Amino acid sequence: MDNNKRTTTKIQELTYELKVKDVMTKDVETVSPKMPVNFLRDVLQNKRISGVPVVNDNEFVGLISIEDFIKCLEQGKMDDLIEDRMTKNIKTLYADEPLVHAVVKFEKFGFGRFPVISRKDKKLVGIITKSDIIKGVLKKLETAYHDEEERRYRASHIFNDIIADEVFLKFQYYVEGKNFDKAGEASTGLKKTLYRLGLSPEIVRRAAISTYEAEINVVAFTDGGIIVAYVEPHQIKIVITDKGPGIPNIENAMKPGFSTAPEWVRELGFGAGMGLPNIKKFADKMTLRSKVGKGTHLEIIVKLSNYRDED
Numbered sequence: 001m002d003n004n005k006r007t008t009t010k011i012q013e014l015t016y017e018l019k020v021k022d023v024m025t026k027d028v029e030t031v032s033p034k035m036p037v038n039f040l041r042d043v044l045q046n047k048r049i050s051g052v053p054v055v056n057d058n059e060f061v062g063l064i065s066i067e068d069f070i071k072c073l074e075q076g077k078m079d080d081l082i083e084d085r086m087t088k089n090i091k092t093l094y095a096d097e098p099l100v101h102a103v104v105k106f107e108k109f110g111f112g113r114f115p116v117i118s119r120k121d122k123k124l125v126g127i128i129t130k131s132d133i134i135k136g137v138l139k140k141l142e143t144a145y146h147d148e149e150e151r152r153y154r155a156s157h158i159f160n161d162i163i164a165d166e167v168f169l170k171f172q173y174y175v176e177g178k179n180f181d182k183a184g185e186a187s188t189g190l191k192k193t194l195y196r197l198g199l200s201p202e203i204v205r206r207a208a209i210s211t212y213e214a215e216i217n218v219v220a221f222t223d224g225g226i227i228v229a230y231v232e233p234h235q236i237k238i239v240i241t242d243k244g245p246g247i248p249n250i251e252n253a254m255k256p257g258f259s260t261a262p263e264w265v266r267e268l269g270f271g272a273g274m275g276l277p278n279i280k281k282f283a284d285k286m287t288l289r290s291k292v293g294k295g296t297h298l299e300i301i302v303k304l305s306n307y308r309d310e311d
């Protein structure tokens, strides 16, 4: 609930920050008022648009829509000039207006699009639709989110302070077998810890996803295991061990799509056979050893080179 509220506020904030020109479509198809309506046939069809601005010497004079076109078609008036059939006095937006004005106008008038003109010379510079607004806001939201992550990462220097070349930090988590209510707790815990240490989001994500997949395997296929993470100056090493049934053929197990997941695991949405291949993809190094009847030992290494370069 709270989260929802915050997102809404963030989006609202962005509609004030962004200008109409930031999200509008600039490459606009236009027609001139002296053309016959018939000319629209190709424009409307090829560009799959529902309305075209009419421009006289770059000056916006009206909008002709697919409805206007159809009316002419029905009346057999395809030779009428566009200027006689277009809608004049169209509501427009200035390019330098904040996006929130566009949002308000869309709500108020219910049009599909607004021509955008420059305040200085009143020339047409673009066109804006609701979908332009949504796309623009989403893009900005994503950038803002990344900036925020980046800031948090830079703000935290605990890791730099603690680490000396011979030092490593060790974190240990227990994983319960067959209990999917708790599945993911260990990797989530590790993820939080790594963030707190000030590691870069990219590194944390790769370590967390790999650990998550390994944790799920321990839950699904064994009676439990241990995850130990060593955060060293140059790398994170995560060791996952269990005393489960072991893997008879590691080469097979590594193949995308290979899975022996039983029905009850599949019912929970697991068992695509993508866990181990994903670990291989996200880790810089992966070592898997297993003995049938004894257990499985998986080592995942994520290098911190990015992190060190940042200093």
Ligand SMILES: Nc1ncnc2c1ncn2[C@@H]1O[C@H](COP(=O)(O)OP(=O)(O)OP(=O)(O)O)[C@@H](O)[C@H]1O
Pocket (backbone or CB within 6 Å): 213, 217, 218, 220, 221, 222, 242, 244, 245, 246, 247, 253, 254, 258, 259, 260, 261, 269, 270, 271, 272, 273, 274, 275, 276, 277, 296
């Ligand atoms: N710790 C483990 N103990 C015993 N067998 C395992 C272990 N981890 C993986 N396996 C075996 O390797 C197979 C492939 O594992 P992988 O994680 O790639 O796929 P999955 O777990 O079956 O499906 P997904 O991970 O996509 O939900 C498993 O189906 C299982 O047979």
Ligand SMILES: [Mg+2]
Pocket (backbone or CB within 6 Å): 213, 216, 217, 271, 274, 275, 276
């Ligand atoms: Mg798996």
